[in-house]
Amino acid sequence: MKSQNKFLPLFAGAIIQLCIGIIYIWSIFQPAVMEYYAWSAADASVTFSIMLATFVLGIVLGGRLNDKKGPRPVVFLGGAMFVAGILLSSFVPQNMPWLIYVFYGGMAGFGVGAAYTSTISCAQKWFLDKRGFATGIIVCTFGASTVVFTPIVNTLLKAVGVSQTFLILAVIFAVVILVFGWFVKNPSREYMDAFHVALPDLSRQKQYAPLEMVKTKYYYFIFLSMMLLTPAYFIINPLLKSLGELRNLSEAAALAGVMVTGIASAAGRLVAPWLSDKIGRRNVLFVLYLVTLVCILLLTFAQSYLFIVLIALIAFAFGGSAGVFPAVTADYFGIKNNGVNYGLIMIAFAVSGLLFPAIAKVVTIDGIPTPWTFIIPAAACVVGIIVTALLKNDSAKKAGQS
Template sequence: MYLNSRQKRQRVLMMIFGAFAIFFTGYPHIWSVYQPYIRELTGWTEGQTSMCFYLSMLTFVFGNIFGGRIQDRYSPKIAIAVGGGIFAAGILLSAFLIIPSPLPMYFTYGVMQGFGQGMMYTTILSTAQKWFPHKLGFASGVVVTANGLCGFFLAPVSRVILAEDGPKTAFLLIGSVIAISWVLGCIFIKNPRQAGVRETDRPGWVADETPSLEKEKQYTSKEMIRTRKFYYLVATMLFGLISYFMISPVAQGIQTERGIDVSIAVTAVMLGSIMNASARLFLPSMADKIGRVKCVKGVLVVSVAAMIMLAVSKSMFTALTTVSVVLMYGCYGGIMGSFPSLTSSIFGLSHSGENYGFVMSGIVIATLGAPFVANLLTANGFDTNMGFIVGVICAALSVLFILLLERELSDKRAGKDFGNQEEKKQARVITAK
């Protein structure tokens, strides 16, 4: 991609402030740190308090779809301006709604935060990929890594503020920083066309003379959901993430329950967070070279092995429990980091924002399905280990669906896996939109 010095600077600024803005989209994942303080002040039940998290995750996907459509049809600036404003306002308003009724907080922390985050998340991902059409994995990996690092940095900061000044101050302070990231995003996040990059500026995007029609096709969302590839992709994400969500809520407790020292259990969770963030960056970048389906398939095979180790380590080699927890955090990061570029590789960049929003329906189903399965097993007298066995089955199903996806792509592309070469050919017909 041939850019002048000004355009290169704009690309760097886009990545920096895009990563800064997307960092805060990981904020709902530290809600468990806030829960005890919110419950103490309001008297809400655990279920009422947890609903804030689930609402934010549910509306996050709808925000992705809406924000993707806005930025695909108009510009990233509009999607960032609207989504970031909703997001920041939701957090700031939550500071004044710590009251006996949870309904107002459901709207501000749950609906407003989730929807606004979703609009920003898909917009930043899609815009980053358009700046790096030959390195989709690297571009999406950088910004998604920022999302994964949110919990690592904001959780301890939130604990200090909550302990000293309470949740109102925490919402106001963090909401103010979110507002700053929103303003900076509005200023610096722009697509290549807005930065003056023209098709003729990018001769390096032209590939060989005989790309297939399939590789040139830029799917709209309506066209995408009519393909088997879409459902294989969603099913792969769904079952891959359910395995992780079966572990995540009990990652520390299951280790101590099996006789592992508390300090080791806490260290494992911290290492898992590092693995999560690292996988989001390195795996998509690796997929640029070796192929996306191949990379995702490797991650899912590791998740099957980790879930099996977790299930059998109850009665033997309890240290494997710790190893399994760390590996599953890494697999989660690998899935979340790889799927944006995988989706764009399959369905094209022109409508990538909205398309990925629909693919993320797998996250919603997994987020709601995992606790439902866990509660169902508990209600029928099964212990936590049975949940891990269910996790093994789900992980195996995710491998099955990625194999079906691979076969579908091979049928269309003469057995060639998606990777860097495909993207170079596809970029012939992608505008700088």
């Protein structure tokens, strides 16, 4: 068998993820966009909601294409849509700000979803014996994008303004995706067969088609487990700066807390899936749930720097969930169709990301949290722990017994 470097597609996928992860720092773009287009905060924030929905749609449809055509064409297609969305955002006239919804929220968001799922699926195929490790590397760089690009984007926005910032970023990302996308390809049949010989359980694992997957009870258990683990982050994150100042943090310390959450989320994306290879996916999910539950309860009264620590731990658990669930999906339903299968699981992420921030607005008074701000995500954690306990085994063959 011809020697194949399995770390090259992993590295290439990680670099691409680092670039496309910038889509998640809309909160950094938003103040400058609001000023440039004379947009209200409510109107500008809709961009992120649209992006979240199209991101998941991109995962589902891009995953389907990935499973049929392989990751390279999907990475190029998704990357092209991502770059085009950012590029076209730079040409939006000041009297038509709603086009940001179309280009940044819709086109770029969809492209990111397609490229995101393809790089994850590709990495898992190269590391069939270490799916958690490979997934962790990929999604860690996606999360690290917040830390890397926040100061860069801030500097560009101040130096050249909104339009030129989008233009510069689009050019850089186009070059990166064009170069590194070429190396995102699935391993050969000989490579896969060698794994099947060394790990015979792989060849016996049922490879679920999407319609087969959604007929199993385990699809709904995993769906709910993801949906209920993320509310604490989605509810608290928009309130981070204002809530930090209410808890006796200076404005500078509150802003530093935002950066710390980015680092913690990236760390969770790396550590949790790696740990899941060692002690099992379900056990790690229990740990993430318990960390989130304890921290959200302590946040009801935490002050000063304890507040930052607790927020960081919630971000760590949130990031960890992004790293563990792709591996959980592959474990239960096989690697063959994991691109689209994981996309169908990720609908839970979109539901949580749209539903719980809306709930948070209802239970806050003039932007100030009430006890319900903390009780609701805590209750979600309790229900989520019960649901996760129904995942009896990390083995995919259990799903076939449903």
